[in-house]
Amino acid sequence: MDKKTPLILSLGGSLVVPNGGIDMEFIRSFYQFIKEKVAEGYKFFIVVGGGSTARHYIDAAKKITGTISDWDLDWLGIHTTRLNAHLIKTVFEGIVHPRVIANYRKKIANLKEPVVVAAGWEPGWSTDYDAVTLAKDYKAKIVFNLSNISQVYDRDPKGNSSAQPIDKITWKKYREMVGENWTPGSNTPFDPVASKIAMEHNLKVIILDGRDLKNLDNAIEGRSFMGTLIE
Ligand code: UTP
Numbered sequence: 001m002d003k004k005t006p007l008i009l010s011l012g013g014s015l016v017v018p019n020g021g022i023d024m025e026f027i028r029s030f031y032q033f034i035k036e037k038v039a040e041g042y043k044f045f046i047v048v049g050g051g052s053t054a055r056h057y058i059d060a061a062k063k064i065t066g067t068i069s070d071w072d073l074d075w076l077g078i079h080t081t082r083l084n085a086h087l088i089k090t091v092f093e094g095i096v097h098p099r100v101i102a103n104y105r106k107k108i109a110n111l112k113e114p115v116v117v118a119a120g121w122e123p124g125w126s127t128d129y130d131a132v133t134l135a136k137d138y139k140a141k142i143v144f145n146l147s148n149i150s151q152v153y154d155r156d157p158k159g160n161s162s163a164q165p166i167d168k169i170t171w172k173k174y175r176e177m178v179g180e181n182w183t184p185g186s187n188t189p190f191d192p193v194a195s196k197i198a199m200e201h202n203l204k205v206i207i208l209d210g211r212d213l214k215n216l217d218n219a220i221e222g223r224s225f226m227g228t229l230i231e
Contacts, residue, residue: 001142001220006043006116008140010131012147013051015210016084026211031091033213037220038095038114045101045134047118048088049127050080070183074123081120081127089117104133128194135203143203144219145190146210152189152228168229171199190230204231 001007015026034044054077061068061076085100092115097108101118108116121130131143151165154177175195178188189207190198198205206219208227218225 003041005140006045006138008131008135008143009046010145011046011048013049013084014148017051017053019052043114045116047127047131048085050077054080071123078120085117085119125193126191128191132194132197143205145207150209166228174230
């Protein structure tokens with residue numbers, strides 16, 4: 001892959017905090033992997049999601065209040081992405097930009113570090129949208145969506161034994177599958193609002209299981225990989 005433009009990684013919170021506990025082993029090996037790719041000349045923006053922490057807070061706030069606006073639920077989610085992003089930034093000390101991006105209106109001038117960590121931004125969407133925004137702003141062509149699913153299926157594989165994995169799909173077909181609407185804490189493979197912008201800007205998104213770093217390396221290096229390419 002072209003090393004001149006940065007690679008955008010949307011690191012699902014499900015990998016950082018699966019079921020509420022911090023996956024230290026994953027974070028350690030992810031850091032080693034990125035450090036090696038940086039030594040090869042790659043640059044990265046890593047947008048960190050909220051994962052189960054976001055969902056725990058959103059569910060608790062819903063249950064306690066009974067009525068809470070999507071705006072407040074999204075803010076709870078955004079704060080969890082900031083917490084997780086700060087953890088990743090701390091681990092990446094030495095190769096990472098000193099500030100976690102939380103306001104996407106300010107572009108970083110004279111970026112020197114090979115890695116930048118970013119968190120959630122504003123209510124109304126997810127870190128997938130933020131990743132697409134970074135791709136637009138920093139002229140990246142591809143977003144890697146790292147989560148705990150290895151491929152997108154043509155229908156929900158839970159309870160649907162005939163669901164088929166998809167290797168490659170167009171934005172048009174993908175968007176027909178996931179619909180238009182966004183709800184706080186929602187869990188589609190790539191968020192519908194982000195998908196619309198990605199399609200309009202001709203971006204590619206690769207969805208894969210971020211725990212398999214060898215497979216991620218294959219995708220980065222243009223070798224065959226297990227995942228779903230949306231273009
Ligand atoms: P994400 O949904 O992006 O984290 O943010 P995640 O669940 O870890 O991501 P994936 O799906 O695994 O990749 C958690 C919540 O934070 C709010 C939303 O409510 C979202 O569901 N959020 C995040 C925002 O409102 N705006 C943002 O820019 C980012």
